[in-house]
Amino acid sequence: MLGVILALLIVPLTASLAAALLPGSAKVGPVVTGTSGVASFGLVLVLVPAAAHHDLDYLSYLRVDALSAIFLLATGFLYAVVGIYSIGYIRHHGHGDRYARRFYAGFNLFAWAMLAAPMMSSLALVWIAVEITTVVSALLVAIEDTDGAAEAAWKYVLIASAGLSLGLLATVFAYFAGAQVLGEHYNLAIQPLIAAGPRLPATPVRLAFLLALLGYGTKVGLFPVHTWLPDAHSEAPTPVSALLSGSLLAVSLYAILRYYQFTAAALGSGFPRDALLAFGVASLLLAALYLFGQRDIKRLLAYSSIEHMGILAIGVSFGAPVALAGVMLHVLSHAAAKGNAFMGAGVFTVKYGTKQISNMRGVLDLLPWSGPLFLLAIFALSAMPPSGIFRSEFQIVAGGLDSGNYAAAAVLVVLVTVAFFGLTTASTRVLFTRAPRSLSAAAVGPSDRGEPSAWMVIPAVAGVAALFLLGLHPPAELTALISRAVTELGAAR
Amino acid sequence: MDPVQAPGVYQGVANVIAAVMLLLEFGLLRQALARDQVRLYMAQSALISVLAIVIAADRNLPDLYALAALSAALKVVAVPLVMRRLLGRTDPDEGEEAPGVAGSQTLSPASAVLAGIVLAAFGFFCFGALGIHGSAAPVLALALAGAMMLVAFLLMIVRRDVASQAIGFFTLENSVSLAALVVAAGLPLILETAFLFDLLVAVVVFGMLIRTHHARAESLSTADLTRLRG
Numbered sequence: 001m002l003g004v005i006l007a008l009l010i011v012p013l014t015a016s017l018a019a020a021l022l023p024g025s026a027k028v029g030p031v032v033t034g035t036s037g038v039a040s041f042g043l044v045l046v047l048v049p050a051a052a053h054h055d056l057d058y059l060s061y062l063r064v065d066a067l068s069a070i071f072l073l074a075t076g077f078l079y080a081v082v083g084i085y086s087i088g089y090i091r092h093h094g095h096g097d098r099y100a101r102r103f104y105a106g107f108n109l110f111a112w113a114m115l116a117a118p119m120m121s122s123l124a125l126v127w128i129a130v131e132i133t134t135v136v137s138a139l140l141v142a143i144e145d146t147d148g149a150a151e152a153a154w155k156y157v158l159i160a161s162a163g164l165s166l167g168l169l170a171t172v173f174a175y176f177a178g179a180q181v182l183g184e185h186y187n188l189a190i191q192p193l194i195a196a197g198p199r200l201p202a203t204p205v206r207l208a209f210l211l212a213l214l215g216y217g218t219k220v221g222l223f224p225v226h227t228w229l230p231d232a233h234s235e236a237p238t239p240v241s242a243l244l245s246g247s248l249l250a251v252s253l254y255a256i257l258r259y260y261q262f263t264a265a266a267l268g269s270g271f272p273r274d275a276l277l278a279f280g281v282a283s284l285l286l287a288a289l290y291l292f293g294q295r296d297i298k299r300l301l302a303y304s305s306i307e308h309m310g311i312l313a314i315g316v317s318f319g320a321p322v323a324l325a326g327v328m329l330h331v332l333s334h335a336a337a338k339g340n341a342f343m344g345a346g347v348f349t350v351k352y353g354t355k356q357i358s359n360m361r362g363v364l365d366l367l368p369w370s371g372p373l374f375l376l377a378i379f380a381l382s383a384m385p386p387s388g389i390f391r392s393e394f395q396i397v398a399g400g401l402d403s404g405n406y407a408a409a410a411v412l413v414v415l416v417t418v419a420f421f422g423l424t425t426a427s428t429r430v431l432f433t434r435a436p437r438s439l440s441a442a443a444v445g446p447s448d449r450g451e452p453s454a455w456m457v458i459p460a461v462a463g464v465a466a467l468f469l470l471g472l473h474p475p476a477e478l479t480a481l482i483s484r485a486v487t488e489l490g491a492a493r
Numbered sequence: 494m495d496p497v498q499a500p501g502v503y504q505g506v507a508n509v510i511a512a513v514m515l516l517l518e519f520g521l522l523r524q525a526l527a528r529d530q531v532r533l534y535m536a537q538s539a540l541i542s543v544l545a546i547v548i549a550a551d552r553n554l555p556d557l558y559a560l561a562a563l564s565a566a567l568k569v570v571a572v573p574l575v576m577r578r579l580l581g582r583t584d585p586d587e588g589e590e591a592p593g594v595a596g597s598q599t600l601s602p603a604s605a606v607l608a609g610i611v612l613a614a615f616g617f618f619c620f621g622a623l624g625i626h627g628s629a630a631p632v633l634a635l636a637l638a639g640a641m642m643l644v645a646f647l648l649m650i651v652r653r654d655v656a657s658q659a660i661g662f663f664t665l666e667n668s669v670s671l672a673a674l675v676v677a678a679g680l681p682l683i684l685e686t687a688f689l690f691d692l693l694v695a696v697v698v699f700g701m702l703i704r705t706h707h708a709r710a711e712s713l714s715t716a717d718l719t720r721l722r723g
Contacts, residue, residue, distance in 0.1 A: 124684040131691050135698040142705055150709050151718040154702055158658055161695060162649065165665050168688070169642075172669070175677040176625065184679030203623055231721040290723070299723075 002058045008043045011036050012112035019104035026097050029104030030087040037083025044076035052481040063121030066484035070328050071118040071254045074335035075247040079111040081459035085343050086239035088455030092350045106140045114251045122188040127171050134160045141236040152235035159228040163218025170211035177204040197265035205266045212259040219252035221306045223282040233302035238346030245305040246335035273317040280313030288415045291422025296355045297345045307419045308334045315396040323399020324486040326392045333388030333470050337380040340463035344374030350452050360430045366449050373460040378427045380467050382420040388470025503551035504631040510544045511637035518644045522609050523602045527656040531576045538568030548678050556682040572696050597654035605651050613640035638672035654713040655706050659699045
C-alpha cells in the first residue's frame with residue numbers, strides 16, 4: 001500500500017506542475033486535472049478496504065487509518081467530480097489562458113494539500129499541510145481579480161493564518177506534553193501520544209486541545225471565528241468554493257479530531273466533548289439564523305456549511321458510537337451534497353451572469369438537468385430521505401438521545417429545522433418562481449433553455465448517485481471503515 | 494521557607510530576550526511608519542535567533558544552531574527584503590511613506606499602548622499561572638511569549654492597512670516561535686525547518702495579496718474593505 005499512498009501524494013502534485021509549466025495550459029489543464037482527480041479517487045478507493053481492517057504505517061511520517069481514510073474519501077471524491085466540473089466551468093468562464101493556467105495549477109495543488117493532511121502521522125505535518133491549503137486557496141480566492149475577491153482573499157489569509165498560529169501553538173504544547181512522557185526526540189506522531197494517554201500532563205493537553213479547537217476551528221468555520229468563510233466561499237471561483245466547503249472544512253475538522261483523540265485518552269472525553277458542544281451549538285445557531293435573508297446564492301451555501309460543521313461538532317460531542325458513526329457518514333454525505341449544491345449554483349451563475357438570488361428566476365424551466373439536481377442537493381442538505389445526510393443526522397440525534405444529551409439533541413433538531421426553512425425558502429424562490437417578463441427580457445429568456453455544458457452536469461449526477469448510495473445502502477467496506485473509525489475515536493476514551 | 498534563588502545564566506538570558514521582544518512589540522504597536530515597523534520586526538527576529546543559539550549552547554542541542562541560522566536567513570534577511578521591496582513598489586516617490594499606512598491607527602498611540610499593557614498583563618499572568626515548566630522551560634519567558642501574542646493580535650486589530658496587519662501576523666508568528674523555543678526546544682530539526690519553509694510560503698502569498706490589494710485600491714488602507722457583509 002506504500003505505493004498507493006506515495007502515488008496519492010505524487011499524482012495531484014504532478015498535475016499541478018504540468019498545468020503550470022506545460023505550454024498550452026488551456027488544453028493541458030483540463031486533461032491533467034480531470035485525469036488526476038479520477039486517478040486520485042481511484043487510489044483512495046484502493047486504500048479503503050485495507051484501512052478498514054488495519055492501520056497503514058510507512059516511513060515513520062506517513063500513516064493512513066480508518067479515520068484518515070474517511071476524510072481522504074471525501075476529498076478524493078470531490079476532487080474527481082469538481083475536477084471534471086471545472087473543465088466546463090473554466091471553458092464558459094472565459095478569462096483566457098493565463099487565468100486557466102493559474103486556476104488549474106492552484107486547484108490541483110489545493111487538492112494535493114488536502115489529500116496530504118490526513119496521511120501525515122505527525123501533528124506538525126498535519127499543521128503544515130493545513131497551512132498550505134490556506135495559502136493556496138487564498139490565492140485561488142483572489143484569482144477572480146475583482147474588488148470583492150481581493151477583499152475576501154485578504155480577510156481569509158489574515159484570519160485563517162492568525163487562527164493557524166494558534167494551531168501551531170497547540171502543536172507546540174502537544175509536543176511539550178508528549179516529550180514529558182516520550183522523551184525529547186519525540187516527533188509529534190499521533191499514535192504514541194494516544195497510547196501515552198493518562199500519563200500525559202493535564203494542563204498542556206487541555207491547553208493544546210483548546211488552542212487547536214480555536215485555531216483549526218477558524219478553518220472549520222466554527223463561531224465566532226467563521227467570519228472569513230462566507231466571503232471566501234462567495235468570491236472564489238465556484239469549483240474552488242465546492243472544494244473549500246465540502247473538503248477543506250472537513251480536513252480542518254480532521255485535525256481537531258486528532259487532538260480530540262489524545263485529549264480524551266489523557267483527560268477523559270468529558271472536557272473535549274463539552275468544548276465541542278459549545279462551539280457546535282453556537283455555530284449552528286448563527287448559521288440557522290443567517291440562512292434567512294441571504295441575497296447571494298453562494299453565501300447562502302456558505303452559511304449552510306457553517307451549519308453542517310456545527311452539526312458535526314455536536315455529533316462528536318455526543319460521544320456515543322452511533323453518533324460518531326453518524327459524524328463519519330455526515331462528512332462523506334456533506335461533501336457530496338455541498339459539492340453538488342455549489343456545482344448547481346455555479347451553473348446558475350454562468351447562466352444568469354449573477355450570484356444574486358433575486359436575479360435568478362425560473363431555473364427549473366431553463367435548466368432541465370441542473371435545476372432538478374440542485375433541488376435534490378438542497379433536499380439532501382436539509383436532511384431529507386433517502387439522502388446520506390438524512391441517515392447521518394438521524395444517527396447523530398439517536399446518539400444524542402442514547403448518551404443522555406436530551407437537551408442538546410432537542411436543540412439540534414430545532415436549529416436544523418430552522419436552517420431547513422432558511423435554505424429551502426431561498427432555493428425554491430430561485431427554482432420555482434417564474435421569471436418576470438422584464439427580467440427575462442433583460443437577462444435570460446425562455447429561449448435560453450438548455451445547459452451551458454455537459455461537463456457541468458455529469459459530475460452532479462455522480463454526486464446524487466453517491467448521496468443515494470450513502471443513504472440507502474452504504475457498501476459493506478464503507479460500513480466496516482466507519483465502524484473502525486468510530487472505534488479509533490471512541491477507543492481513546 | 495526556601496530562599497529565593499537567582500535564575501541561572503541561561504534562564505536569565507532567555508527571560509531578558511523575551512522581555513526585549515515584548516518591548517519591541519510595543520514599539521511596533523506605536524510605530525506609524527511601515528518601514529520602521531519592518532526594522533523593528535528585523536530586530537525582534539534577530540533576537541529569536543540569538544535565543545536559539547543560547548539554548549543550543551546551554552542544553553547542547555546542535556540542531557538549534559542550524560535552526561538559528563535558517564531563522565535568521567529567513568526572518569532577518571528574506572522577509573524584511575520582501576516587505577521593503579513591496580513597500581517600495583507601492584510607493585510612487587522613493588523615500589516617502591506608502592499611502593494608507595500613516596494614520597491607519599484606529600486608536601491613538603497612547604490608547605493603543607494602554608490597551609496593549611492591559612492585554613500583555615492579562616496574557617502574562619494567564620500563561621504564568623498555567624505552571625507549565627520542564628527542564629527547558631523558564632516560566633517567565635513563556636508568560637512573556639503569551640503577552641507578546643496578545644499584543645500582536647492587538648496590532649492586527651487596531652491598524653487599518655495591509656502592511657501593518659501583515660507585520661502583525663509575522664510578529665504573532667515570532668511570539669509562537671519564542672514559545673516553541675522555550676517549551677519545545679528539542680523538536681526535531683526537520684519539523685522546525687518545515688515550519689520555517691511554510692512561513693516563507695505564507696510571506697510570499699501575503700506579499701502577492703498586498704500587491705493585488707494595492708493594485709486595486711491604490712492604497713494600503715483596508716478602510717474600504719467593507720463590501721462583503723452579512
